[in-house]
Each structure stands twice: as C-alpha cells, then as structure tokens.
Amino acid sequence: MNETHLDTQDIFRTEDMTISMGPQHPSTHGVLRFIVKTDGEVMREAVPDVGYLHRSIEKIGEKVTWHGFVPYTDRADYLAAMFANQGFCMAAEKLGHVEVTRRGEFCRVIACELNRIASHLISVGTFGQDIGAVTPFLHALRERESINDLMEQICGARLTYNYIRIGGVGYDITRATCDRIAAFLDHFEPIVDEYNRLLSYNKIFIERLAHVAPITLEDALQYNLVGPNLRACGLKWDIRRDIPYSVYPELEFDVPVGLGEKGTLGDCYDRYWVRVREMQESCKILRQCLKMLPDGPAIAKVPRRFKPPAGEVYVRVESARGDMGFYVVSDGSEYPYRVRIRTGSFTAMSIIEKISRGLMVADLIALIASLDVDAPEIDR
Amino acid sequence: MQGFVDQLIQEGYFSGAPRALVYAAAMLAVAFAVLSFFVAPLAGITSWLERRVWARMQSRVGPNRVGPQGILQWLADGIKNLLKEDIIPATADKWLFALAPYVVFVGFFATFVVIPFAGHLIVADLNIGILYLLAVTSLVVVGILMAGWSSNNKWSLLGGMRSAAQIVSYEIPAGLAVLNIVLIAGTLSMQGIIKNQGWAPWDWYLFYNPFTFVAFFLYFTAALAEGNRTPFDIPEAESELVAGYVTEYSGMRFLFFFFAEWGNLYVIGAVATTLFLGGWQIPAIPYVTESVVLTTLLQFIVFFLKAYLWVFVAMWVRATLPRVRVDQLMSLCWKYMVPLSFVCLLGTAVWMLIWPEGNRVVSFGMFLLGLLILALFFMRVNYQIRHARPELYLKPYV
Helix, strand or coil, rough: CCCCCCHHHCCCCCEEEEEEEECCCCCCCCEEEEEEEEEEEEEEEEEEEEECCCCHHHHCCCCCCHHHHHHHHHCCCCCHHHHHHHHHHHHHHHHHHCCHHHHHHHHHHHHHHHHHHHHHHHHHHHHHHHCHHHHHHHHHHHHHHHHHHHHHHHHCCCCCCCCCECCCCCCCCHHHHHHHHHHHHHHHHHHHHHHHHHHHCCHHHHHHHHCCCCCCCHHHHCCCCCHHHHHCCCCCCCHHHCCCCCCCHHHHHHHHCCCCCCCCCCCHHHHHHHHHHHHHHHHHHHHHHHCCCCCCCEECCCCCCCCCCCEEEEEEEEEEEEEEEEEEEEEECCEEEEEEEEEEEHEEEEEEECCCCCCCCHHHHHHHHHHHCCCHHHCC | CCHHHHHHHHHHCCCCCHHHHHHHHHHHHHHHHHHHHHHHHHHHHHHHHHHHHHHHHCCCCCCCCHHHCCCCCCHHHHHHHHHHCCCCCCCCCCHHHHHHHHHHHHHHHHHCCCCCCCCCCCCCCCCHHHHHHHHHHHHHHHHHHHHHHHHHHHHHHHHHHHHHHHHHHHHHHHHHHHHHHHHCCCCHHHHHHCCCCCCCCCHHHHHHHHHHHHHHHHHHHHHHHHCCCCCCCCCCCCCCCCCCHHCCCCCCHHHHHHHHHHHHHHHHHHHHHHCCCCCCCCCCHHHHHHHHHHHHHHHHHHHHHHHHHHHHHHHHHHHCCCCCCCCHHHHHHHHHHHHHHHHHHHHHHHHHHCCCCCCHHHHHHHHHHHHHHHHHHHHHHHHHHHCCCCCCCCCCCC
C-alpha cells in the first residue's frame, strides 16, 4: 500500500452545482430561465437565458397594416399593454403628421396611469409572494381587479386593451366612467397605507430587501436601466418629465427616487418603495386628468388606409417598466417597413448576471422580483 | 394504558393468549384508534381550516364545496391523492424515495404516544415523556433529508439540506425552553407536568416567572421553525425551491408529508399547552368531578381548545409574515434564541434557588402583564380591522 497522503483539498472537495432555474419555476414571472451556479446556498453566477416567449412581434409589424399592428403591441407587455399601444401610435402619428385631439390625449393619460397602477400592483404583489408573503399578493390582485373592471368599462377589454388608436383613443371616456375612476381613487389611496402596514414596514420584509443587491448609479447607467429601476438608484429621470409627451407637461407630479431609507441606495427595498410611491403619484395624475378632461372628439380623423410618408422615427414613452422606445420606419406603403421595440425589462435582465454574484439563492428571487422583469416584454 | 390491559387480562379476557401478544394487539388497536379517529380527521380538518382562514385573510373564499362550508374537503383530497398514480422518478433512489414519507410520518405520529388528551386519556404516560417527544420529533429530519437526497433533484437537495440545518439548530432553543419547565416541575412525564400546574392562569408555568414567559415564546417560535412553518418555511419555499424536498412527490406520498405538517401543528399546540398553559386542568366543579366521563370530556375540550388556539395562531402568522432568508434564520437561532434560552434556563434555576415554591405575587403580576400584552395586541388588531378597506365592486354594465 502506498502511504496515503491526506490533503484537505481531497477530503473536502467541493463542486459548484449548476441548477437550471426555469423556464418552469414559480417565481420567474413567466418563462425566464437562469443558469445558476451555486456553492451551496451562495450563488457563483446566474446567467439569464432569454427567448422562451419570443413571438416575433417586430416581424409581425412588417406584415400587418399600421392600424392592424396596434393589437399586437398589447402583447409586447401584457401587464402594461397601454404603453405599447401609445408608443406605437405616437410613432405612427409622428410619421403621418396626425394631430391627436386634446380629449384623446387626456383619455390616453387616464388609461395609461390606471394601467401603471395595475402593473405596479402586480409587481409589488408578486414581490411579496416571492419573499413568501402570499396575502399582500392577493390583496394587490384584488385592487387590480377593480382596475380591470374600470378598463373593461373604458374599452371592453381587461388585459390586452387595443384602446389607444392612431389619432386618439378607440372609445371616449364617459361621465359615468369618470365617476367610477374617482370612486376607485378614493378607495385606493388609503389602500396603499394598508398595504404599507401589511408589507412595506414589516420587519422581516425590510430585512430581506434592505442592503440586498444594491445597484450603483454608474452600473445602472452603463447597463441602461430605465424607469423605476433607474430611479431607485437615485437618478431623477422620467420620460414623462424630461422628454415630455402627450399632456404630461400640464400635469403636476413628483418623480419618486430611491433614497436608501432602509438600506443602501439602489437596493431591492428602494426599487420596491419607488413603485409604491409611483402608484400614489399616478393617483395624483389621475385626479388632475379627471378634473381637466376637456370636451371634444376622442379621436382625430385618420384614413382607414393609413399611409404615412416615407421616413423613420423614434419615440419613447415612460412605461410601467421604464423607457419604452419604438423605432418605426415607413416606406410610404400600407405596412411599416420596420418596427423595433426597445423595452426596459430586456436591459434589466442583463444586469442580473453582474449583480447576482455572491448573493444567496433567495436573494436572486428578490432581485428578479425587484427589477420587475416581465418575460413577454423581454422577448417580444 | 398497560394497567387497563392488565386489568382486562385478570378479569379473564383473552385467556390462553400469550401476554406479549395481547400487549402488542392492544398497542396496535390504540394506534389505529388514535390514527383514524383523532389524528387523521384532525390533520384533515386543520388543512381545511387553514385554507379557509387563509382565504378569509386574503379576501378569497377558499374551499366551500364539499360538505357544509367545505369541511369534508380533506376527505375529497385524500381520496383524490389515493387514486393518483404513484410516480417515482426514474433517476430517484427508489427505496429511500418510497420510504421517506413514512419516516416523516412516523416521526410525527409517534409523538401521540405521550400527548395527553385528558386526565386519564393518554396512550402511555412515559416517565421520560417530553424527552421522548423531542427525540421522536427529530426523526422527521431524517425523513426530510432522505426525501431531499433520494429525489435526485437539485431543488429537493437544497430543501433537504436547509431543513436539516434548520431543524437541528432549532432543536436547541426548543429543548432549552422545555428544560425550564422540567426544572420547575421536577418530572419529564407529560401528565406529571400538567398535574403540577393549576387550572387558574396564574398557576400556569407560563406565568411562573419572567423567564418561563420568555421561554414560552422561544418554544413556540422554535417549534414553528421545526415544523417548517412560515416565516421559517424555507425548506419548501415555493418561490425559491419550487417545492423543496417534496418537489418530486405526488399522490399519497406527497399527502403523507402534509399530513405530518398539519398534524404537527396540533402537536406544537399540545406541547405548548402541556408545558406552559396548564394542560387539561379544570376547576373543581362540584357536580362534574363526581362523574369520570364528564370530567374527562371537559378536560379534553379544555385541552383541545388551548392547543388548537396555537394552531390558529400559526395559521395567522403564516398568512401575515414573509419568509426569512436562510442565513437570517440561522443567525436568529444561534445569535439570539440560543443565548436567550440559556439566560432563561439560568434565570429559572436561580429563581428556584430563591423561591423553591415559586412566587405567587410575581406569578400574578406576570398574569396581569400577559393580559396587558394581549389587550394591546387586540387593540392593534382592532385598529387594522377598522382601517381595512373592503373590496370595491366596480363591475361594469351592472
């Protein structure tokens, strides 16, 4: 027998474990996949693998008419469909030099802000669920249900609206609907406090999120984070305020930014908290819009065979997940020559690989939830 | 129990049968009776109640179809799970995979040997009662590790590992909290501990001294962690580990794990009641004490209600709190609960040196403090309920 040489390296040989998280995993918000390398509970890296929900919406855009593409934009981000509607319609209007009616603009803002609240409710609710609190999730969905009802009354659809059309909106918002929106706001504003008491100020919740996965402003800018994720890093950047569109310049609203109240600036709690406060700001915007809603037609006269002159245009809207850009090229025909959609979730996915190194597995879930990535919006 | 069987043998029943065989048959019969008439319905109804309570807190309805208010839902679920295909993954370690649910179940079910139901109703009043209970509960971790390992699934493995770390760690504060009571009572027997307490709250060990008061909460928290309940449900954290160690299980084997989990809730409550809350002690009511049946019935009801209160609290906690992270769980145990439980143990020991018979004034004071805490708690609950917003009905075209 040879003399056995005992080396701790041989006895305690450790191996990284590679786990495929997703595409079927309860907290990957759709069909995301991460290739996770872990050393026990601590993560070495998490590489996102996108493309499981690719529906080639951009290519479809080249094959259907300008009006016909609007319903497809709904599917780009089904949790906040209104913004994609608006983005594409704004691009088409800019190409075709269509003036949107003033009432149409207000209707758009009302619908969009309602949609923003609904989307943030999902984000904040699923956040709770990913951290392990199921009750806040269902309470958030309950409120979202009221918004869905309102949406049904506004445009007949609950999820994929196809409400905003080129030149305005599909259906006018009636007086009765306005009253109901006001009733909803009266109901909803105290709900946020209740929600905070239940979840936001919960000691365990704060412990789970504060100081977890902080993103520095530099990183955020380099990885092109947008929307609430960027604002949570401390930068006051909101397309509605800085590159104004629609009637947003006439409205007064704050842009909530992360302050690092409970932990480090730009940590998961900041991203969560920015969304909660954005819902309150949306309520403010909605109240102003209801007050200012002018009379007049809701949609401008746009030819059915809409043929904008040749040219290209890039417009940006502030979606619930941040800067959503539409790059649309027209060759003067009935069909767009090229439609390109730039979404916030896609860039948010790319930063996960960098931030996730050294986190716990449970923190990865919190990070994904806090970035509010949405599978359909990533893949389109 | 043994006395009863001996008496029957002396009276001429089972004549000719070997004594050991009679004992074995009696043991099996009692186990069967406890399982089918108490534990199974209890776990089932607890599962239904938990879903209903949970649903209520989440503004849902919950299961309400099978039987009145859905109370028979557990039977329907049981039958469904029995009839399901028994799937064992191809890559799993078949023996361990098949065995694991039963090990978990045995670890939970064996505790019912020493859990008292009433003054005379106990399967076996072992003189090492509470020690036995702590010991067999540890068997659960073996089953969970087996399940996690044999599934050959990485999520299961992570869940199993988490569970092992968690249960082994939390045994310490739970055990130390129990030791407080053992120290005071001077016995390990469950009935003995109960008999040392009185029916009145200030005679309970909960209010014996400030240290036992703290020890109670230590025990309850640690027991929740041992039972894999929220906020310590990290071994099966559905948002992180899919379903943890039960990921690959289905059908009846899956049900066995949850049978154990829901039944275990009652065990937690029963142990807390036995040790801290005076067990089945009832005041001496003139008419009732004469009848053994009535006394036993009343004792059973008192014990059951006290124990079930903590089951409800566990449900409530589960509906309210998020889940802690695995390192926070460990630091909570080792940095706070273990030192605190040692302090409690030391405090109780010193207390017994100073007042060997206990201090009635302090007990009463602790009772009042407990009432005050309860009152503050209910004021808070009342505030939350009054400020809770009902559902807004905005159905269009109605």
